[in-house]
Structure formats: structure tokens, C-alpha cells
Amino acid sequence: MTHSARLTVLGTAALAIVALGACRKTPPAIEAEPAVPSINQDSINRVRDAAAADEARRRADQARQDSIANAAALGSQQQAEMVATLGNVVYFDYDDATISAQGRAVLDSKIPILLANSSLTIRVAGHTDERGSAEYNLALAQRRAIAVKGYLSTRGVSSNRIEAVSYGEEYPVAEGSMESAWSLNRRAEFEITSPATPLARPRP
Amino acid sequence: MPRVSPVAAIAATIVLACTATALRAQDPAQGVRLTLEYRAGARPGVLVLPVGGPQGDSVRTMLERDLDFGNRVSIVALAGADAASLAPVAGRPLNWALLGRLGAAGVVQAASTPAGLQVTVYDVGRQSVLDSQTFPLTPAPLSRDWRHAVHGISDEIEGWLTGTRGIARTRIAFVRGTALFVVDSDGAMETGIPVVSPPLSPAWHPSGTALAYNTYGVGSRVMVHDFATGRARTVSSTAGGVNQTPVFSPDGRDIVYAYTGEDGNAELYRVGASGGSARRITTGRGSLNLSPSFSPDGRRMVFTSSRAGQPEVYIMDADGTNTELLTSFVFGEQSYQSNSDWSPDGRLVAYQAQIAGRFQIKTIAIRDRGTRVLTSEGQNEDPSWAPDGRHLVFTSTRSGARQLWIVDVESGRMRQLTRSPGARAPAWSRR
Numbered sequence: 191m192t193h194s195a196r197l198t199v200l201g202t203a204a205l206a207i208v209a210l211g212a213c214r215k216t217p218p219a220i221e222a223e224p225a226v227p228s229i230n231q232d233s234i235n236r237v238r239d240a241a242a243a244d245e246a247r248r249r250a251d252q253a254r255q256d257s258i259a260n261a262a263a264l265g266s267q268q269q270a271e272m273v274a275t276l277g278n279v280v281y282f283d284y285d286d287a288t289i290s291a292q293g294r295a296v297l298d299s300k301i302p303i304l305l306a307n308s309s310l311t312i313r314v315a316g317h318t319d320e321r322g323s324a325e326y327n328l329a330l331a332q333r334r335a336i337a338v339k340g341y342l343s344t345r346g347v348s349s350n351r352i353e354a355v356s357y358g359e360e361y362p363v364a365e366g367s368m369e370s371a372w373s374l375n376r377r378a379e380f381e382i383t384s385p386a387t388p389l390a391r392p393r394p
Numbered sequence: 395m396p397r398v399s400p401v402a403a404i405a406a407t408i409v410l411a412c413t414a415t416a417l418r419a420q421d422p423a424q425g426v427r428l429t430l431e432y433r434a435g436a437r438p439g440v441l442v443l444p445v446g447g448p449q450g451d452s453v454r455t456m457l458e459r460d461l462d463f464g465n466r467v468s469i470v471a472l473a474g475a476d477a478a479s480l481a482p483v484a485g486r487p488l489n490w491a492l493l494g495r496l497g498a499a500g501v502v503q504a505a506s507t508p509a510g511l512q513v514t515v516y517d518v519g520r521q522s523v524l525d526s527q528t529f530p531l532t533p534a535p536l537s538r539d540w541r542h543a544v545h546g547i548s549d550e551i552e553g554w555l556t557g558t559r560g561i562a563r564t565r566i567a568f569v570r571g572t573a574l575f576v577v578d579s580d581g582a583m584e585t586g587i588p589v590v591s592p593p594l595s596p597a598w599h600p601s602g603t604a605l606a607y608n609t610y611g612v613g614s615r616v617m618v619h620d621f622a623t624g625r626a627r628t629v630s631s632t633a634g635g636v637n638q639t640p641v642f643s644p645d646g647r648d649i650v651y652a653y654t655g656e657d658g659n660a661e662l663y664r665v666g667a668s669g670g671s672a673r674r675i676t677t678g679r680g681s682l683n684l685s686p687s688f689s690p691d692g693r694r695m696v697f698t699s700s701r702a703g704q705p706e707v708y709i710m711d712a713d714g715t716n717t718e719l720l721t722s723f724v725f726g727e728q729s730y731q732s733n734s735d736w737s738p739d740g741r742l743v744a745y746q747a748q749i750a751g752r753f754q755i756k757t758i759a760i761r762d763r764g765t766r767v768l769t770s771e772g773q774n775e776d777p778s779w780a781p782d783g784r785h786l787v788f789t790s791t792r793s794g795a796r797q798l799w800i801v802d803v804e805s806g807r808m809r810q811l812t813r814s815p816g817a818r819a820p821a822w823s824r825r
Contacts, residue, residue: 323732329660336658
């Protein structure tokens with residue numbers, strides 16, 4: 191069908207509707223011919239009802255999808271929060287492996303998650319700043335990782351779930367030879383080493 | 395006749411054999427050798443004549459540079475044409491008077507021949523031939539083996555001239571980034587050594603046939619790379635934790651390294667060079683004890699310990715007894731002294747010390763504990779002795795990026811060894 195032909199058909203239908211309206215305003219003069227306008231009305235209603243039903247169904251589907259997504263987002267947000275808590279970094283003073291107040295707070299926040307997930311294993315990686323001997327720093331960073339491991343194990347996390355490793359001064363997170371960089375580099379980082387499974391939430 | 399157990403007899407024989415070897419090594423004048431006559435403390439001038447035959451220019455450049463880097467003689471720099479005019483020709487002897495005026499106490503004449511490099515060294519003062527010999531050269535000019543042969547000839551010539559063999563035919567192992575390298579003493583032939591994990595702290599077997607080092611991160615261990623096979627094997631038996639800073643005993647049979655286990659303390663352990671069970675040496679009581687270095691006779695060790703709080707250098711018997719502080723605390727600032735290396739002649743221990751917030755290379759004398767500061771520019775760390783007990787390789791930031799530098803502790807002369815930034819953890823091979 192050509193473009194102009196389609197317009198012609200639409201034009202004819204429009205004329206028919208206009209004619210229908212004209213019929214309503216005047217008393218039915220021709221009772222014998224009600225069939226044609228009533229068929230048209232029904233078909234229009236049917237089309238309109240179907241569209242509305244489609245729309246409703248679409249909205250319901252959307253709401254359900256949104257609900258699922260929201261629920262999932264809520265779950266993964268909790269998962270993400272727990273993973274982030276487990277990953278929070280502990281910082282140290284210069285040439286020191288003592289767990290500070292900051293370190294205790296960070297580690298204490300990890301403990302409920304570790305206790306609620308007994309199959310979870312982690313790796314603690316010790317790091318130092320760039321100052322001093324790279325050899326000494328390799329041992330110092332291990333001492334930091336061991337200090338973290340010791341703190342967690344005295345609070346009930348089995349030590350065989352925690353692997354302590356050292357990277358010495360080899361992997362700084364902050365560049366530069368000033369205290370602001372050094373203080374960020376003297377740290378213990380955390381990595382989950384067990385296979386990725388949803389974490390159980392600690393009991394409140 | 396008193397009964398002597400077979401084990402004791404064998405041990406006594408080994409000790410005697412080792413003593414004899416040590417005596418020979420300490421007495422280069424055995425068999426009576428004359429060297430150049432020169433004022434004590436002055437470096438005699440040496441002229442290297444243009445070298446005839448293929449690769450003559452390369453040979454001359456290498457001989458001159460090796461003798462210069464040895465710091466025992468001073469090279470008389472003459473352009474090839476001028477130097478050539480001084481060469482002896484058939485029927486005409488050397489112009490001794492002119493050579494003397496040029497400051498040459500010795501003259502090196504060399505020529506590549508099918509039999510090798512023919513070398514004659516003249517003593518200008520005595521107007522005579524000091525020594526002459528033909529040295530075999532590998533047939534692949536400028537290859538690694540060829541260069542090593544030429545370095546060996548330089549070392550022999552330095553021995554003729556000064557009575558002390560040179561150190562040109564030695565190598566330095568070091569780390570750059572997460573890779574392990576070996577470079578010739580003149581900075582040429584930098585070669586990577588394959589490693590499976592990031593390496594640190596390379597250390598030479600006394601024979602030069604193997605290199606120990608440690609890996610860090612997950613599965614840290616002490617490895618020994620064998621140059622003949624190109625393979626590395628694990629020798630640390632202490633699993634988990636950090637295994638680091640290996641050194642070979644002077645007889646090459648054992649390795650001493652530091653292990654930081656579950657108690658968070660680093661202690662020194664001794665293990666056979668091919669592995670086996672490790673025996674603990676130190677009792678650090680809650681401290682870090684690492685970076686060991688043997689005395690040349692293998693009976694004592696220096697090492698870094700944090701037992702006093704901060705890192706300091708200690709000395710002890712090789713079995714871990716009689717430990718005492720070697721470096722005295724530096725008062726008035728944050729004391730930090732570490733990375734000690736005992737000189738091959740036994741007299742000095744080199745180490746790094748924090749001075750005014752920066753690390754510098756120092757030496758301390760074993761006999762009177764007198765110290766010297768050898769560096770002042772930039773950060774200078776991690777010294778390692780050359781086999782002559784006179785040169786040290788160390789890291790320095792004096793030119794910007796961290797590089798390996800070499801200092802002659804007698805004269806204070808410095809030279810830069812590496813050219814790509816980030817080189818560190820140098821270890822100088824034995825001869």
C-alpha cells in the first residue's frame with residue numbers, strides 16, 4: 191500500500207466517525223441500520239480496553255522487576271558493605287607494628303563478619319613506607335601482618351583462616367617522600383581468599 | 395699413637411687445606427714478583443699503547459677503562475696516533491725518557507694474534523720488560539665470554555703493575571623493579587636472571603656459579619639460581635612467613651638467612667646450600683634479626699637487629715653466641731644503621747646509617763671501631779664489597795633516580811655503574 195492510499199483510508203474512517211456523531215444528535219431516523227455504527231464502537235472499545243490491559247500488565251511487570259531489583263540491590267548493598275568492612279585498611283606508626291586505636295576499631299568491625307562466616311579465609315598483607323632498608327622493611331611488614339593476625343585470633347577468629355604475608359616497601363599506595371604519603375603506606379591490607387559466596391549477616 | 399677419629403682427621407685436613415689456600419691468596423708476591431716502583435699513596439701512570447690486530451681499539455678501551463676503574467694506577471691519556479708513535483718497533487727500543495716525562499711508570503703493549511692477546515708490560519723506571527704473556531681469547535669478539543677474557547687480562551696486568559690483581563672480571567647482581575639482573579663490573583652486559591616471583595637481596599656463591607636470593611609476597615622463600623643449568627631451586631625449609639636476606643658461608647656450603655614466622659620475629663637460620671633442615675642461630679627475643687654477612691674466615695657474622703628498638707648493626711660468633719653491638723648509637727637523631735657487609739680482607743664492615751635524615755654509607759674498622767662516612771650527596775644505601783676489599787657498590791639517588799654507584803674507599807673516587815633508574819640491592823661477586 192502506498193502512503194497516499196493509507197491516508198485515503200484513514201480519511202474515510204474519519205468521515206464515518208463524524209457521520210456517526212451527527213447521527214447521535216438527531217433522533218434515529220433509520221432504525222433498520224444500527225449494525226454498522228455499533229460494530230465500530232465495539233471495535234474501538236475493544237482496542238482501547240486491550241491497550242489499557244497491556245499498559246496495566248506492563249506496569250505490573252515493571253513494578254515486580256523494580257521490586258526484585260530493589261530487593262537485590264538491598265542485599266548486594268549489605269554484601270558490599272560487609273566486603274568493604276573486611277577490606278578496611280589498618281595503619282601503623284613509623285618502624286612500629288603495634289595495633290593502634292584506629293587499628294583496633296577497624297579490626298573490631300571485621301570480627302562479627304568473620305565470626306558469622308566460618309568458612310571465610312583472608313590474607314593480611316603488611317606494607318611499610320619507603321624509608322630505611324628494603325630488607326628490614328620486608329620483615330617489619332610481616333611483623334605488622336602477624337600483629338593483625340594475632341589481634342583477630344585472640345578475638346576468636348581461628349588463626350588458620352588468616353594468612354599473613356609481607357610486601358615490605360614494594361607496593362606504596364601513595365607516591366611522594368613526605369609524611370602524608372608515608373602514613374598511608376604504613377598499612378595492613380585485607381583480601382578474601384576463600385571462593386566468592388554470599389556472606390551471612392552477623393546476628394544483631 | 396693417640397687415637398684420632400676419622401671425622402676429626404678429615405676436618406683437620408680441610409682446615410689445613412683452607413688455610414693453605416688463604417695463605418696463597420694473601421701472598422701474591424709468592425715466587426718473587428717485581429712491580430712498578432712508585433711513591434706510596436701515588437697512583438703510577440700507565441700508558442696503554444694502541445692494540446694491534448682485530449678489535450684492537452675495543453681491547454685498548456677496555457684495558458684502559460678496567461685499569462682506571464681499579465684505581466691503583468692512573469691512565470696516561472694519549473690519542474691513538476700520539477701513542478702509536480711511542481710504540482717500540484723492531485730495532486728501536488722504547489723512548490724511556492719521553493715516557494718518563496709523560497708520567498708513564500709502566501707501558502702496556504698488546505696485540506691480537508691467532509694464539510690470543512699477546513701482552514707485554516714495560517717498567518719505565520727500570521727500562522725493562524716487567525712481564526709478558528699470551529692470553530687465549532674466545533673466537534667470538536665482543537661476546538660475553540670474550541669480554542670476560544679481556545677483563546681477566548686487565549686484572550692480570552694490574553697484578554703485574556701493582557702486585558694486586560684487579561677486579562674487572564667480576565659481576566654485580568642487583569634488582570630493578572621485580573626483576574633480577576647481573577651486570578659486568580664495567581656496567582656492560584646487563585643480563586636478566588629468570589625469576590618466578592619478585593626477588594630481593596641477591597647474594598653470590600663464592601665460586602660465582604650460583605646466586606641466592608629471596609622472593610617476597612605469597613610463598614616467600616630463599617632460592618638458589620644455578621648459572622650452569624639456568625634453573626632455580628628452593629633452599630629455605632621454613633614454610634610460611636618471610637624467608638629473606640640469604641648469604642653463602644665463605645666455604646659455599648651453607649646459607650644463612652632470616653625467617654619471620656608466626657611470632658612476628660625475624661631470626662637467622664643456617665641451612666645447607668642445597669637445602670635440608672634449617673637450624674636457628676639467633677635469639678632475638680621479640681626483635682627483627684636479618685641481613686647477615688660472614689667474616690672472611692666464616693667464624694663470625696655481622697647482622698641487623700632491632701633488639702634495642704631501632705635497627706643497629708651487631709656482631710656475633712657464627713653459632714649465635716657472643717652477640718654485641720658493633721655500631722654505636724648516633725645520639726641526637728633517629729638512629730638507624732643496617733645492611734652491613736664484612737669486607738673480604740676482614741678489616742672493615744660497610745653499612746648504611748641515617749645522618750641528618752638521610753642514609754649514608756659508612757665503614758667501621760673491626761680492630762678499633764673507627765668509623766668513616768663515605769658519601770654525602772642524596773640517599774646512599776645497601777653497600778656491597780668488591781673482592782679487592784677496596785671498592786663498594788651501593789645505591790644512590792645523587793643523580794636523581796636511584797642508581798648503582800661504586801666508590802673507591804681509598805681515594806673516595808665515585809663512578810656510576812647502572813644507567814636505567816631503579817637499580818638496588820647490589821651484590822658484588824667474588825673474583
